Amino acid sequence: MPTDDFPNRKYLISPRELAERLGSVTLVDLRPAEDFALGHIEASRHLDLYGVSLNDSSEAPLAAFLSVFRTLFGARGVRGDKPVVIYDHETGERAARAVWLLAVLGHPDVRILDGGTLAWTASGGKLVRLTAAPPPPDPTKAPPTPPPLKGTPDLELLATRFDVHRAIEDEGTVIVDVRRESEYRGTERRARRAGTVPGAVHVFWREHLDERGAFRPADEIRRLYVSRGVTPDKTVIPLCHGGYRSANTFLALKSLGYPRVRNYVGSWAEWGSRDDSKIVVPGSREAT
Numbered sequence: 001m002p003t004d005d006f007p008n009r010k011y012l013i014s015p016r017e018l019a020e021r022l023g024s025v026t027l028v029d030l031r032p033a034e035d036f037a038l039g040h041i042e043a044s045r046h047l048d049l050y051g052v053s054l055n056d057s058s059e060a061p062l063a064a065f066l067s068v069f070r071t072l073f074g075a076r077g078v079r080g081d082k083p084v085v086i087y088d089h090e091t092g093e094r095a096a097r098a099v100w101l102l103a104v105l106g107h108p109d110v111r112i113l114d115g116g117t118l119a120w121t122a123s124g125g126k127l128v129r130l131t132a133a134p135p136p137p138d139p140t141k142a143p144p145t146p147p148p149l150k151g152t153p154d155l156e157l158l159a160t161r162f163d164v165h166r167a168i169e170d171e172g173t174v175i176v177d178v179r180r181e182s183e184y185r186g187t188e189r190r191a192r193r194a195g196t197v198p199g200a201v202h203v204f205w206r207e208h209l210d211e212r213g214a215f216r217p218a219d220e221i222r223r224l225y226v227s228r229g230v231t232p233d234k235t236v237i238p239l240c241h242g243g244y245r246s247a248n249t250f251l252a253l254k255s256l257g258y259p260r261v262r263n264y265v266g267s268w269a270e271w272g273s274r275d276d277s278k279i280v281v282p283g284s285r286e287a288t
Helices: 016-023 033-038 059-075 091-105 116-122 160-166 218-227 245-255 267-271
Strands: 026-029 084-087 112-114 173-177 237-241
Touching: 016 116, 059 091, 059 112, 084 091, 084 116, 091 245, 112 116, 160 173, 160 237, 160 267, 218 245, 237 245, 237 267
Parallel strands: 026 084, 084 112, 173 237
Antiparallel strands: none
């Protein structure tokens, strides 16, 4: 695995490193429940966050959104005083978004397993099956309320629609649309309006992953983004549809040492559904 060649490894862990640290980290499996049941890394907790998105990144809805995730992670035993490793079947969008969310919530040590369960088993790691369903809850007893995850939010790691509006005219910021080219060009519509943000460059998020679904070597990823004008001297705002794929780009760029990367939390689900959003369709002459 090429994980060791990244200058900033704050958000990354390799299968070898995880094997050495098992028992000292909280493991969270972000895959669908059926995949977790068929085989997961021992002692993992399961948490499927897919579909929990935000379509209004103004202050009050954003605060409520983050509060929900603080509670969800806390219910899985995530604490600020213990390192957390998040994994998917690869270095995937689900796990990446969870790592980014925990970083936003202020967790000091959260990492993605580079290559996920595919890399884990390829390196000799074992998966265990879920052998029995949990007992049904006792209707006569109220379930305990899990303590919320504590931490000071780092809102500089996320962007709202207001930040994106300002970024359009800011030469020091580059917006990166990481969706499929069909979404970027507006031929695939997943919101009320199709297209992209004016000035956004297109770098499909899987371009920085190898054929096994792990991060490509750092130098290759750096050349990819620099060739598209995404350079470390700029603030970078990646976006996708719901903040999942763009969270993967966030981790790739932060691992390269880019100092200012802000994942657009609402992404196209918000931007493409509003009347006040500036939108262009690449290849056409006018913004919509």
